[in-house]
Amino acid sequence: xxxxxxxxxxxxxxxxxxxxxxxxxxxxxxxxxxxxxxxxxxxxxxxxxxxxxxxxxxxxxxxxxxxxxxxxxxxxxxxxxxxxxxxxxxxxxxxxxxxxxxxxxxxxxxxxxxxxxx
Numbered sequence: 683x684x685x686x687x688x689x690x691x692x693x694x695x696x697x698x699x700x701x702x703x704x705x706x707x708x709x710x711x712x713x714x715x716x717x718x719x720x721x722x723x724x725x726x727x728x729x730x731x732x733x734x735x736x737x738x739x740x741x742x743x744x745x746x747x748x749x750x751x752x753x754x755x756x757x758x759x760x761x762x763x764x765x766x767x768x769x770x771x772x773x774x775x776x777x778x779x780x781x782x783x784x785x786x787x788x789x790x791x792x793x794x795x796x797x798x799x800x
Contacts, residue, residue, distance in 0.1 A: 684697045684699075684700065704725050704727065705725065705727040705728070705729055706725045706727065710725050710726065710727060711725075711726040712724065712725050712726065713726060
């Protein structure tokens with residue numbers, strides 16, 4: 683175990699042996715996190731970045747994470763459109779739902795007619 687001190691500016695010196703072993707050079711970005719009461723630093727070196735590449739790559743035949751996110755957002759949009767269409771219908775408004783779906787701002791921009799009391 684290596685020991686270092688924190689200087690007056692809150693800086694820590696990483697021993698040269700460890701900097702060489704992990705490829706830490708001047709300007710290397712470091713991520714800090716807490717794990718079980720300990721501070722853990724992870725240098726963002728080229729070696730680390732190459733190790734992370736492809737980690738989110740889907741298995742053959744599975745959709746990518748981006749495709750799943752886009753599909754989920756489309757489902758959410760359809761739910762929102764239906765919810766706002768139902769709310770507009772409950773208020774007595776006559777609305778038409780285009781095939782492409784409706785948006786909140788289209789409903790908000792639609793003029794509202796008030797029922798006259800007799």
